[in-house]
Structures are given as C-alpha cells and as structure tokens.
Amino acid sequence: MSKDSSGNSFSKLEIQSWAERNGFADWAVALIWLIVAFVMFQVTAGVIFFALLLAFGEISSAAEVEQVLHNHLDLLFIGNSTGQIVFLGAATFLITRLHLREEGVAQFLRLRWKQDTPTYILLGALLIVVVQPIILYLGYFNSLLPIPESWTDLQVSQYEMFEQFLKTDGILWFGLFHIALVPAVCEEVLFRGYIFRAFQRSWGILLAIIFSGLVFGMFHLQVPNLLPLASLGILLAAMTWLSRSIWPAVVAHFVNNGGAVLLATTYPELAFGDVTAETLPSVWLLLASIILTAGVIYAMIYRTEAILE
Numbered sequence: 001m002s003k004d005s006s007g008n009s010f011s012k013l014e015i016q017s018w019a020e021r022n023g024f025a026d027w028a029v030a031l032i033w034l035i036v037a038f039v040m041f042q043v044t045a046g047v048i049f050f051a052l053l054l055a056f057g058e059i060s061s062a063a064e065v066e067q068v069l070h071n072h073l074d075l076l077f078i079g080n081s082t083g084q085i086v087f088l089g090a091a092t093f094l095i096t097r098l099h100l101r102e103e104g105v106a107q108f109l110r111l112r113w114k115q116d117t118p119t120y121i122l123l124g125a126l127l128i129v130v131v132q133p134i135i136l137y138l139g140y141f142n143s144l145l146p147i148p149e150s151w152t153d154l155q156v157s158q159y160e161m162f163e164q165f166l167k168t169d170g171i172l173w174f175g176l177f178h179i180a181l182v183p184a185v186c187e188e189v190l191f192r193g194y195i196f197r198a199f200q201r202s203w204g205i206l207l208a209i210i211f212s213g214l215v216f217g218m219f220h221l222q223v224p225n226l227l228p229l230a231s232l233g234i235l236l237a238a239m240t241w242l243s244r245s246i247w248p249a250v251v252a253h254f255v256n257n258g259g260a261v262l263l264a265t266t267y268p269e270l271a272f273g274d275v276t277a278e279t280l281p282s283v284w285l286l287l288a289s290i291i292l293t294a295g296v297i298y299a300m301i302y303r304t305e306a307i308l309e
Contacts (some may be wrong), residue, residue, distance in 0.1 A: 027199050029198065105306065192246045
C-alpha cells in the first residue's frame with residue numbers, strides 16, 4: 001500500500017490504467033486503435049461520398065462512381081472530413097480512457113492551454129515555415145529511392161485530381177477547411193495527442209518522438225513522400241513535448257497544409273510541378289533553412305529548460 005499527498009492509502013492496482021490492469025502494452029493498444037480508426041475513417045468517407053452522389057442524383061449505381069469522381073472531389077472531401085472528425089478525433093477521446101491512470105483525458109492528450117502556449121505557437125509556426133527547403137530536399141531524396149512504379153503512378157494520379165480541383169474558382173475557403181483545418185485538429189489529437197503519449201508511456205520520449213513520426217508518415221500511404229511526412233511528424237512530436245501542449249503542433253500543421261492550399265490555388269505550377277535537381281531551392285537557401293530550423297528548435301529547448309529550472 002502507498003499513500004497520496006493527503007495521507008490516504010491506495011494500492012498500486014488502483015492507479016493503473018485499464019490497459020495495464022489487463023496486461024496490454026500502451027503502444028500495442030495505440031497501434032490497434034490506429035489501424036481501426038484508419039479503416040473506419042476510410043469506410044465512412046467512402047459511404048458518405050457514395051450517399052451524397054446518390055442524393056444529388058449523380059449516379060444510380062456503384063459502377064458509375066469512378067466516372068464522376070473527378071468532377072465531385074468536393075463531396076469526397078466532405079466524406080473524408082466527416083470520417084476524420086468522427087474517428088480520428090472524437091472516437092480517440094473515448095479510446096484514450098483505456099490509458100488513464102490518475103490524469104484526465106485533456107491532460108493525457110496534452111490539450112491544456114498553458115500560459116506560454118502562445119509563445120510556442122509562434123515558434124512552431126515559424127519552424128514549419130523555415131523548414132520547408134529541407135522538406136523539399138527530403139522529398140527529392142525520397143524520389144531517388146526504388147519505389148514500385150504503380151505506387152508512383154497512383155500518387156501522380158491523386159495529384160492531378162487535386163490540381164484540377166484546387167484550380168476551381170472559389171475553392172480556397174473550402175480547401176482550407178477540409179485540407180488544412182480538419183486534418184490539423186483531428187490528426188494532431190490522434191498522433192501528437194494519443195499515439196505519441198502512448199508510445200512515450202511504453203518506450204520513453206526519444207523513441208516515442210521517432211516512431212510516432214514514422215507512423216504518421218506511413219499513415220498517409222504516400223511512399224514517394226514518406227521521408228518528408230515522417231520528418232514533419234517527428235518535428236511536430238518534438239514540438240508537442242517541448243511545449244507540453246498539442247496546440248503549437250495543431251497550428252503548425254494548419255500552417256503547413258494551409259500554405260500548400262494557398263500555393264496550389266495561386267501558383268499551381270509550383271505546387272504540383274515535378275521536384276528535380278534543377279527545381280530544388282539553392283544550396284544557400286538549404287543552408288539558411290538548416291541554420292534557422294536549428295535556431296528555432298534551440299529557442300524552444302532553451303525556453304523549456306528555463307521553465308523547468
């Protein structure tokens with residue numbers, strides 16, 4: 001038996017989570033939920049997309065879906081956002097309860113708004129901007145890796161659909177909501193809130209940052225973009241740990257995706273152009289990106305250490 005700060009006795013079993021009491025590792029429960037959430041999110045997106053097409057009289061059978069897909073990506077985004085909100089976001093709050101000991105859901109997911117959160121939000125937004133040249137180079141290196149042609153062709157096909165969609169007049173705010181805002185909130189709750197914390201419980205902070213980032217990259221099923229996506233995931237996890245809140249990562253995620261939407265609607269030839277050695281930023285810009293990225297990360301670390309002293 002042990003005693004709390006009030007002198008009351010409690011057993012070790014009483015402060016264990018449901019997962020611990022039943023012999024489940026936190027990381028294993030998290031990965032199982034990630035797979036379930038991904039499948040249910042995709043199924044929900046497909047069902048809603050098909051239902052909306054039927055409701056608007058665009059199709060009369062499933063065989064016609066592919067024929068109208070290119071012309072109704074807006075409905076696909078609506079279904080996609082619904083699936084993310086329900087399963088990646090809301091349902092994750094329920095699954096989180098399996099890991100709770102004495103803390104609440106908000107504390108486990110690092111949802112608390114702290115006094116220094118606005119400062120970390122500004123640093124996080126700056127970090128995601130200055131790191132972009134590095135991300136472009138990582139994307140180029142990723143393109144040099146041996147990847148099955150069918151996977152590359154699938155991504156090219158997806159990019160062509162997105163390019164056509166984002167060239168539509170008046171699509172900016174729709175795109176910012178469905179491509180930037182919804183993923184920024186829902187994916188951060190799932191990955192930097194839930195997955196990262198569960199991995200940290202099992203493996204410690206360093207491995208949790210690395211593996212949660214890798215899982216984030218693989219989650220998007222974009223092998224030609226795995227390196228840049230995983231790197232962004234690692235940065236967002238480190239940002240969350242240093243700030244002790246997921247809100248800087250939410251804003252940084254929104255800035256990253258929102259910037260891509262703005263670029264795609266304004267300069268689509270830049271957003272969807274092929275990344276080659278000739279189109280990469282200059283080496284000097286890459287060097288500046290490395291220095292500035294390191295500087296912002298150091299500022300976050302320095303501020304965190306000052307708070308903890």
